[in-house]
Amino acid sequence: MAGELKVLTANLGMKGTTEIDAVMRRGAYEALIKAMTRMTPDQVLGEVKAANLKGRGGAGFPAGLKWSFLPKGKDKTRYLVCNADESEPGTFKDRLLIENDPHKVLEGIIIAGYATQSAGCFIYIRGEMPQGARVLQRAVNQAYDRHFLGKNILGSGLDFDIWVARGAGAYICGEETALMNSLEGKRGEPRIKPPFPAGYGVYGKPSNINNVETYANVPAIIEKGADWYNSIGSADTPGTRLFGVCGHVKNPGLFELPSTVTLRELIYGHAGGILGDRKLKAVIPGGSSVPVLRADQIDVTMDSAGLKAVGSMPGSGGVIVMNDSVCMVRALHNLMRFYAHESCGQCTPCREGTHWLELLSGAIERGEGREGDADKILSLSKNIMGRTICPLGDAAAMPAESFVRQFREEFEFHIREKRCLPETMRMTTIYSA
Ligand SMILES: Cc1cc2nc3c(=O)[nH]c(=O)nc-3n(C[C@H](O)[C@H](O)[C@H](O)COP(=O)(O)O)c2cc1C
Numbered sequence: 001m002a003g004e005l006k007v008l009t010a011n012l013g014m015k016g017t018t019e020i021d022a023v024m025r026r027g028a029y030e031a032l033i034k035a036m037t038r039m040t041p042d043q044v045l046g047e048v049k050a051a052n053l054k055g056r057g058g059a060g061f062p063a064g065l066k067w068s069f070l071p072k073g074k075d076k077t078r079y080l081v082c083n084a085d086e087s088e089p090g091t092f093k094d095r096l097l098i099e100n101d102p103h104k105v106l107e108g109i110i111i112a113g114y115a116t117q118s119a120g121c122f123i124y125i126r127g128e129m130p131q132g133a134r135v136l137q138r139a140v141n142q143a144y145d146r147h148f149l150g151k152n153i154l155g156s157g158l159d160f161d162i163w164v165a166r167g168a169g170a171y172i173c174g175e176e177t178a179l180m181n182s183l184e185g186k187r188g189e190p191r192i193k194p195p196f197p198a199g200y201g202v203y204g205k206p207s208n209i210n211n212v213e214t215y216a217n218v219p220a221i222i223e224k225g226a227d228w229y230n231s232i233g234s235a236d237t238p239g240t241r242l243f244g245v246c247g248h249v250k251n252p253g254l255f256e257l258p259s260t261v262t263l264r265e266l267i268y269g270h271a272g273g274i275l276g277d278r279k280l281k282a283v284i285p286g287g288s289s290v291p292v293l294r295a296d297q298i299d300v301t302m303d304s305a306g307l308k309a310v311g312s313m314p315g316s317g318g319v320i321v322m323n324d325s326v327c328m329v330r331a332l333h334n335l336m337r338f339y340a341h342e343s344c345g346q347c348t349p350c351r352e353g354t355h356w357l358e359l360l361s362g363a364i365e366r367g368e369g370r371e372g373d374a375d376k377i378l379s380l381s382k383n384i385m386g387r388t389i390c391p392l393g394d395a396a397a398m399p400a401e402s403f404v405r406q407f408r409e410e411f412e413f414h415i416r417e418k419r420c421l422p423e424t425m426r427m428t429t430i431y432s433a
């Protein structure tokens with residue numbers, strides 16, 4: 001079994017790691033000093049590109065390539081954005097990084113600021129994370145005191161600021177353009193693309209947005225080099241990944257591992273196996289927005305290629321484990337309530353589709369389902385997918401389609417018998433016809 005490799009989480013569990021003096025004794029800001037005193041911005045960008053660092057917010061887009069989309073030139077004001085909204089059900093990695101090692105995130109952001117010659121970075125943190133916002137603001141103040149932020153940082157000529165902005169509790173504000181609208185004080189609704197953020201982002205300026213974990217990878221890449229980074233993990237997802245395992249496991253938590261770890265090793269090794277020694281029934285391997293897997297599909301690596309082979313994807317790294325006490329109809333209804341509630345309502349397929357997915361899954365769960373309802377879920381999902389302004393529509397449609405495809409018999413049983421499968425009855429509400 002692949003062991004934990006602590007690069008991003010090396011300081012987690014240590015004492016005083018939110019304080020700049022403590023983390024500097026453990027090597028913090030050395031990569032920043034190296035980048036700004038011994039490398040040109042283009043060399044830093046080249047190293048991150050060569051490392052093939054993939055975005056950790058869900059879509060897995062290469063970070064260095066995205067940075068290179070920003071227009072160059074002294075006349076242009078460019079901004080960075082750090083997405084710390086982390087509202088995806090089952091995902092809890094960014095919060096732990098921020099609360100325990102905020103300087104690693106800041107160091108990565110400032111290095112990205114140097115590589116892209118940006119004016120500053122907005123860190124947009126989820127409103128329900130007040131502790132994280134306090135820790136971040138304190139760390140930002142400490143970085144200013146040490147002159148890692150502000151004017152002409154380390155004599156490099158770069159003026160760079162960081163502003164911490166708090167969200168107000170909407171999942172959709174994690175979508176990059178909704179986040180930018182929200183930052184500007186507008187309604188948190190996704191923008192139609194193009195224009196893309198690299199051309200028209202925050203306050204209309206060229207902007208680059210990355211996830212917290214993505215930025216946190218940058219210091220180690222600069223310190224140890226792209227070759228070292230590529231020697232860890234798999235070709236499609238080098239480096240380590242943070243996997244948050246939750247649900248029916250004996251040892252839930254955050255594990256930092258190369259993405260060559262298999263889903264089985266993650267669940268039965270690192271997370272200690274299934275709670276109550278019951279049977280594994282289903283896993284959502286990358287946050288609630290990706291297709292669900294059955295128990296016989298867990299012998300795959302946790303990178304894009306491995307999960308694609310079984311019809312899913314790594315998403316945000318949140319692994320939701322369900323044992324055989326779970327009614328899959330009820331689990332789907334729970335998810336669809338979430339997506340219907342969080343849809344911003346701009347596009348008809350998403351606004352109406354998520355609402356109908358909630359209604360249909362709820363009706364089946366209550367014992368009011370009718371023959372053909374499982375197919376209706378499939379048809380609704382198909383009609384949402386790829387027809388919306390932002391990926392929230394797909395994020396609802398993919399689990400809905402896969403729950404029915406993977407557990408069709410259970411949906412049909414629920415419709416026919418108007419109750420849960422017998423083995424799930426002890427744990428779920430039973431509705432009589
Ligand atoms: C509905 C929705 C919610 C999202 N929530 C988050 C989030 O909380 N954190 C995040 O980093 N990305 C989130 N994303 C993805 C962002 O739009 C964007 O792709 C990401 O911040 C880019 O960073 P990365 O390239 O480093 O992954 C969300 C996307 C959608 C459609």
Ligand code: SF4
Binds near residue numbers: 350388391392
């Ligand atoms: S897909 Fe849904 S959340 Fe995204 S813009 Fe359309 S209605 Fe809003």
